[in-house]
Amino acid sequence: MAEGLKWLQCPVCKKTISWKVPEEALKKVTRFPVAIVVKHEDHYLVCYVDSHLQLADTEVAVTYVEGKSKDDE
Numbered sequence: 001m002a003e004g005l006k007w008l009q010c011p012v013c014k015k016t017i018s019w020k021v022p023e024e025a026l027k028k029v030t031r032f033p034v035a036i037v038v039k040h041e042d043h044y045l046v047c048y049v050d051s052h053l054q055l056a057d058t059e060v061a062v063t064y065v066e067g068k069s070k071d072d073e
């Protein structure tokens with residue numbers, strides 16, 4: 001098991017960034033993959049993490065707002 005620190009090359013600015021997997025928050029998660037939004041400078045990366053806390057996929061978002069589905073109300 002990794003110590004929680006992940007490295008990846010930012011697809012936007014090509015810098016290598018490190019980010020910490022929020023392991024405490026993930027303990028409450030029962031279904032995977034989980035999307036974790038990582039802010040990097042002025043853009044955001046959406047990192048999908050599987051049940052082994054391995055990076056499964058990465059998407060790029062230039063901006064980010066919190067969304068809420070009707071069912072959650």
Ligand SMILES: [Zn+2]
Nearest residue numbers: 010012013040
């Ligand atoms: Zn970046």
